[in-house]
Amino acid sequence: MALPKGLAGVVVDQTKVSSTQNAVLTYSGYPVRELKNAPFEEVVFLLWHSRLPTTNELHDFRKQLVSQMALPYETVQLMARIAREPQHPMSILRTTVSLLGTTNDVERDEPPRILAKMLTAIAAIIRIRADLPIKHVHREWGVVENFIYLFSGKRPTSDQVAMFNTVMVLHADHEFNASTFTARVVASTQSDDYSCLTAAICALKGPLHGGANEQVFRMLETIRQTKQDPIQYVKDQIARGHKIMGFGHRIYKNGDPRAAILRKIAHRLAVTTGNEAYFTLQEQIRQYMFDKTGLHPNVDYYTALIYHCFNLDRQVFTTMFAACRTAGWLAHIIEQQAEGCLIRPSSKYIGKTDRHYLTDKEENSVD
Ligand SMILES: CC(C)(COP(=O)(O)OP(=O)(O)OC[C@H]1O[C@@H](n2cnc3c(N)ncnc32)[C@H](O)[C@@H]1OP(=O)(O)O)[C@@H](O)C(=O)NCCC(=O)NCCS
Structure with missing residues (x-):
């Protein structure tokens, strides 16, 4: 049986997070075109819980995310050393997420805290690379407003927040794309969330995906x-x-x-x-x-x-993609972990067969 190139069209597992069936992108059953103006926090809640939050839940969830955005001083110091290296920002982000996995409580950290820290870390990479001072989170603002402020240093207008919110919502998830599938493979081994995210970032970096x-x-x-x-x-x-x-x-x-x-x-x-x-x-x-x-x-x-x-340098564009997609990656990591099953497919071997070591060694020794 011929295998489709790049597994195109092959259904490898099931998910309740999102779908692209009939070329319509839906999150938990809602078409994204209907969600495009929904607050990013509401969409994250939907992806993680398969339902929309109540007004109170949304308020609490936003508060929880924003209150966890601040990075400890020591983490910023460590990040600053990496971020100043003349490497691509996605390489810096990969190492930074791995670093967050050693400076935080890997076994106990919950998705809201991880997402919050990821957003701040990405904004911090952008500021450090540009030799600009790190900005601090405003607890009374929403996640998107804070995120723009943290990377740009300027409080965005409500129009800018609305437009960036749509960008974040539209990038939040996309079923089994390369980086998400990578995150799920790592999650299936019961590895920790930071390891799953680090792997996802490695896959997103390439120009055929987020690059x-x-x-x-x-x-x-x-x-x-x-x-x-x-x-x-x-x-x-x-x-x-x-x-x-x-x-x-x-x-x-x-x-x-x-x-x-x-x-x-x-x-x-x-x-x-x-x-x-x-x-x-x-x-x-x-x-x-x-x-x-x-x-x-x-x-x-x-x-x-x-x-x-938004005055961003083109080299950091893919880190923006990572900032938005972290929501979806985490949704898939949660789902995969709950599945409790190792992803380990099989391959069709197309190399040579019936070879024998001693015979070939003997032949190789004759010039
Ligand atoms: C996204 C992408 C990898 C999808 O690839 P795919 O489904 O595997 O489709 P293929 O690469 O097999 O492309 C099918 C045909 O269209 C052509 N094609 C696809 N994308 C193309 C592009 N961006 N520019 C020129 N030709 C393109 C291919 O060369 C191929 O032509 P062929 O049949 O004559 O060989 C591919 O379109 C691509 O590389 N795009 C550019 C990178 C990009 O924008 N990535 C972001 C994705 S969200």
Whole structure:
């Protein structure tokens, strides 16, 4: 039996967290297009508990998350040493999460505390790398407002919070994508949550997964800086056999539902921050790609511009993806741990057979 390349379309396990059935992304049965303006905290609660919180529960959950966002001084000191290294921010994040797994109580930490610390750690990496002072959490604000403040150093407007909230909600989960599946494999061995998250970050780092948003902006910058014709640039890349980052998807062959929502946000932000030229460029490429290849933009195509409009350096774009996806990773880790079953698939061996060590050694000794 021929195996599908990259396990495309193969159902490997069941989940109640999210689904992309019929190319519609749902969290616990709710279409994300209906959740796009729901508070991020509410969506996290939904992913972790398979139901919406009551008003009181949401209030308490938000309070719990925000109150646990602060990082101990010693952790920041240790992080600062790693974050100043000239490594890619995703490598720094990988090591930082691993570090959080040694400076925190690995066996007893609960998901709210872990998510809260992850968000603050990501914001801290961004500040330390830019040689900017660490900001402190405001307990009376929500998670998204705090997160933007922690990485940007400025209190966001309510409009900015709303737009970033949608970005976070849309990235919060995506069933068995590569990083989530990686987290589930580690969780299935009954390893701790920090180890699962560290592994997930390793998988997210690659350009075929979360790393695509950085590569999208790199392409846009290159085209603008070298004053190239965007269509010619894309044609040349395809002729060389290169993929155009931010296009195509394993599941959404007729368009990524998240991209349509993010396109509107990217446009609004581009207009208000003087980045319309980037948006126009993206539209030209989008049209050409569709006409020539039938490929649609995916979630990473417009988030690249959104993050740029939030003054983020392109190298840290994928850490933003990690910040949002930690919610989903934890939901899957909780579900997998409850499953209590080791993930250990089998492989089809396609190498040589019937070889014998002594015979081959003897033959190798004859020149
Ligand atoms: C996401 C992705 C890995 C999905 O891949 P997939 O389902 O395995 O599909 P394939 O890579 O087999 O692509 C199918 C065909 O479309 C082409 N294709 C897919 N994405 C392409 C892209 N971004 N640019 C140019 N061609 C692309 C492939 O070259 C392939 O062509 P072929 O059949 O002539 O060989 C792929 O579309 C990709 O690499 N995109 C760019 C990276 C990216 O944006 N990742 C973020 C995903 S959210």
